[in-house]
């Protein structure tokens with residue numbers, strides 16, 4: 494079994510031998526510092542009863558570490574050539590299943606068979622099984638992957654992923670800051686979120702233009718259960734931040750167009766004590782949750 498060595502020269506040699514070059518449209522920035530590959534795997538605190546989804550197999554360096562520590566690994570790679578290389582590197586690891594193709598069906602949904610395959614693997618392991626996403630994510634699809642996974646059942650118990658630093662800062666942002674928005678609220682409504690490590694460009698080959706971060710998200714099942722309708726919640730939260738410069742009232746009126754009248758919107762806002770000049774970004778995650786739930790109930794009563 495080959496243990497891929499991750500140095501820039503090893504990787505470039507390996508790709509050159511195969512007649513390949515990193516493809517920037519697929520976000521192919523490979524981690525070349527083995528300690529950081531370990532940091533990602535270790536931050537997930539894997540057990541042999543865990544099922545891990547990795548999106549972006551690359552040449553399989555993180556995959557092999559996940560395979561050592563977890564019960565089963567499902568890894569998806571869009572690039573046919575890299576999928577082929579990784580299949581050679583990871584041959585002889587019976588707990589690894591490699592899929593070739595796009596992990597996303599479209600921006601709003603994941604490839605259909607992913608959750609089925611994860612569920613099957615979890616059933617084989619039994620009631621102890623957890624589901625984790627551990628990956629050095631392709632940056633252009635990191636948001637839809639994380640957001641869509643949170644809609645799934647099961648959703649990952651833990652996600653440890655490398656993403657752009659700017660995206661990580663939006664995910665963990667506090668109310669009243671410039672980074673706080675729909676994504677912060679959507680993720681913090683369901684998970685505890687922490688930045689594990691900031692990574693500069695030089696730990697990747699080729700070097701990306703921006704800093705990255707390893708982030709860990711722990712699903713909080715009671716937070717998820719407290720949201721009556723996840724799809725309604727997600728869509729409404731997005732709409733509340735659609736025009737950031739506008740007041741909350743105006744965003745709610747637009748979001749509820751043809752569903753609630755202005756007086757009905759005002760009644761909801763007044764009942765929660767939100768004045769005319771409050772902006773969505775001033776409200777805490779909990780206040781936004783209360784508002785969305787009040788709108789949902791008002792809408793159900795109005796209909």
Ligand SMILES: C[S@@+](CC[C@H](N)C(=O)[O-])C[C@H]1O[C@@H](n2cnc3c(N)ncnc32)[C@H](O)[C@@H]1O
Nearest residue numbers: 519522523524549550551570571595596629631
């Ligand atoms: C940042 S690289 C990470 C590679 C490797 N895991 C590592 O840590 O070095 C991202 C990988 O995701 C793959 N990829 C990009 N878009 C994808 C998609 N939509 N579905 C599946 N894989 C994708 C790229 O081809 C690339 O190999």
